[in-house]
Amino acid sequence: MRNFTFVLGFFILMISSCNSSNDKIASTEIDSKKVIAVIKDPKSVSLEKIANLVGKKSSEIKIYKDDLSSHISKRAVLFSWQNGEKKSVKTLEGKDLSIIGYHSIGMGFLQKISKKDFQNKFQSKTAIQEEINRITKDESIDADLAIAESKYLAQNSKLQQFEKVENVGELAYWETPVNALHIYNKGISFTITTNLGNEKNSREIALKLTNILLNNLEN
Amino acid sequence: MRTILLFFLVLISTSMHAKKLIQATCEAGKGCTFEISELDASEYDVITGKPEGYHENLPENAIFVNTKLNGSWEQYVETGMTRSQLDEFYGGDGFTMIYPFNPYFQPVDGQWQVKIGTVTGDICYGQESNMFKSMLQGMSQSGNITFPKPFHARFLMNNPNVKWVKIRPDLYKADLGNQFINLKFQVQIINEKKIEGFFTATIVVPTKEPCVNEIPITYTCVKENEWEDPWEEFAEPNLEDDLLPINPKKDDLLPIEPGKPIKPKVPRLDQPDIPRIED
Numbered sequence: 001m002r003n004f005t006f007v008l009g010f011f012i013l014m015i016s017s018c019n020s021s022n023d024k025i026a027s028t029e030i031d032s033k034k035v036i037a038v039i040k041d042p043k044s045v046s047l048e049k050i051a052n053l054v055g056k057k058s059s060e061i062k063i064y065k066d067d068l069s070s071h072i073s074k075r076a077v078l079f080s081w082q083n084g085e086k087k088s089v090k091t092l093e094g095k096d097l098s099i100i101g102y103h104s105i106g107m108g109f110l111q112k113i114s115k116k117d118f119q120n121k122f123q124s125k126t127a128i129q130e131e132i133n134r135i136t137k138d139e140s141i142d143a144d145l146a147i148a149e150s151k152y153l154a155q156n157s158k159l160q161q162f163e164k165v166e167n168v169g170e171l172a173y174w175e176t177p178v179n180a181l182h183i184y185n186k187g188i189s190f191t192i193t194t195n196l197g198n199e200k201n202s203r204e205i206a207l208k209l210t211n212i213l214l215n216n217l218e219n
Numbered sequence: 220m221r222t223i224l225l226f227f228l229v230l231i232s233t234s235m236h237a238k239k240l241i242q243a244t245c246e247a248g249k250g251c252t253f254e255i256s257e258l259d260a261s262e263y264d265v266i267t268g269k270p271e272g273y274h275e276n277l278p279e280n281a282i283f284v285n286t287k288l289n290g291s292w293e294q295y296v297e298t299g300m301t302r303s304q305l306d307e308f309y310g311g312d313g314f315t316m317i318y319p320f321n322p323y324f325q326p327v328d329g330q331w332q333v334k335i336g337t338v339t340g341d342i343c344y345g346q347e348s349n350m351f352k353s354m355l356q357g358m359s360q361s362g363n364i365t366f367p368k369p370f371h372a373r374f375l376m377n378n379p380n381v382k383w384v385k386i387r388p389d390l391y392k393a394d395l396g397n398q399f400i401n402l403k404f405q406v407q408i409i410n411e412k413k414i415e416g417f418f419t420a421t422i423v424v425p426t427k428e429p430c431v432n433e434i435p436i437t438y439t440c441v442k443e444n445e446w447e448d449p450w451e452e453f454a455e456p457n458l459e460d461d462l463l464p465i466n467p468k469k470d471d472l473l474p475i476e477p478g479k480p481i482k483p484k485v486p487r488l489d490q491p492d493i494p495r496i497e498d
Contacts, residue, residue: 072449
């Protein structure tokens with residue numbers, strides 16, 4: 001019985017230590033070079049590891065590099081796959097269509113930022129209002145676009161929630177309902193995105209994905 | 220009285236401001252990009268053949284979706300999803316922004332060549348050279364082109380009499396003419412470096428069969444303009460830049476005259492205007 005208790009205790013300790021290593025991402029592990037390498041070339045990431053993480057075959061994973069914007073801070077990469085959902089729509093021509101749904105995980109939105117500004121984005125109540133003010137006052141932005149974007153930001157801010165995540169880089173926040181992990185470290189910030197429906201383990205997958213992507217160069 | 224006047228002014232300006240639609244271009248596994256429609260909502264009724272007022276009366280959250288399914292473009296109106304939800308349905312990350320132009324369908328700036336293809340169709344009433352081909356050559360843009368953002372087909376063939384209509388994110392159509400001569404233009408962005416156009420001219424002479432000419436036009440980018448590498452912002456700083464020159468050049472040294480003490484040419488402030496801090 002004593003032996004059994006010892007083995008069980010050891011087993012629990014092993015599991016908990018495994019879990020905690022997944023939940024922690026040391027500041028020393030994060031640098032902009034690693035993040036840039038993935039955003040520039042997502043094909044360099046092991047598809048097998050991505051597929052294993054989301055329980056799919058690597059042949060089912062599509063890679064997409066969103067480099068449409070000239071601003072680095074708007075760029076992202078996606079690893080996506082069909083999720084079995086279907087949506088029926090009627091086209092304007094009257095055709096009935098069935099559209100297949102997708103899930104994805106990814107990384108992007110790299111930018112240089114101070115720790116204080118990063119913190120303000122997620123903790124300050126005035127951050128969204130300041131962004132709306134900036135858009136509406138910027139005369140280079142089309143008026144229709146500014147109005148639409150401001151309305152969207154205002155509506156979206158009612159849904160957005162941020163929770164501080166410990167032991168990830170210097171500072172990190174988990175955002176719902178989009179289920180994304182925003183990480184700050186040594187003057188840069190970036191975001192790990194998950195689109196897995198309403199899965200409760202999105203946050204855990206985001207942390208595991210961060211580890212896979214940041215250790216990508218060492219593979 | 221002032222309040223009443225203000226109320227009417229706001230009412231008039233609101234009614235004058237035509238409703239625009241939020242457009243999405245969505246692709247399976249990639250998510251969606253969003254932009255504000257160039258046309259007013261009422262103009263969409265004409266393009267899509269919907270009854271008058273259909274698009275004007277769509278709910279405020281409506282999104283006009285363009286999606287490519289099995290190689291063909293389909294359009295529908297989404298009213299049950301937010302921008303973020305729609306993006307996620309198509310596999311995006313849920314982070315959306317409205318682009319000032321549709322980045323998927325924006326030709327690159329650079330050197331472009333225009334090739335006007337062979338005229339097909341009827342030889343109209345014995346004419347030897349095709350006047351429409353000559354006309355197109357005169358109207359078409361070529362050479363070093365910086366496209367307007369957002370791109371519009373009117374830029375390729377600009378004529379005040381031609382009214383261009385954007386049918387889809389990649390497709391534009393225009394119509395010009397009367398009951399005797401009808402000219403139709405169609406321009407499609409194939410990719411950021413290739414645009415295809417099609418021109419159809421129909422001449423109708425009473426008592427004779429209509430004479431139809433078709434002329435294809437291809438625009439090809441042969442050399443893209445160089446652009447700044449956006450990743451430069453994240454490049455490692457060159458530490459050598461911070462160091463002083465080790466071997467100073469002649470110009471860096473102060474002139475030394477024999478017998479005179481070395482004195483740098485620095486203007487001195489005899490009575491500096493700095494307030495003293497007193498205890």
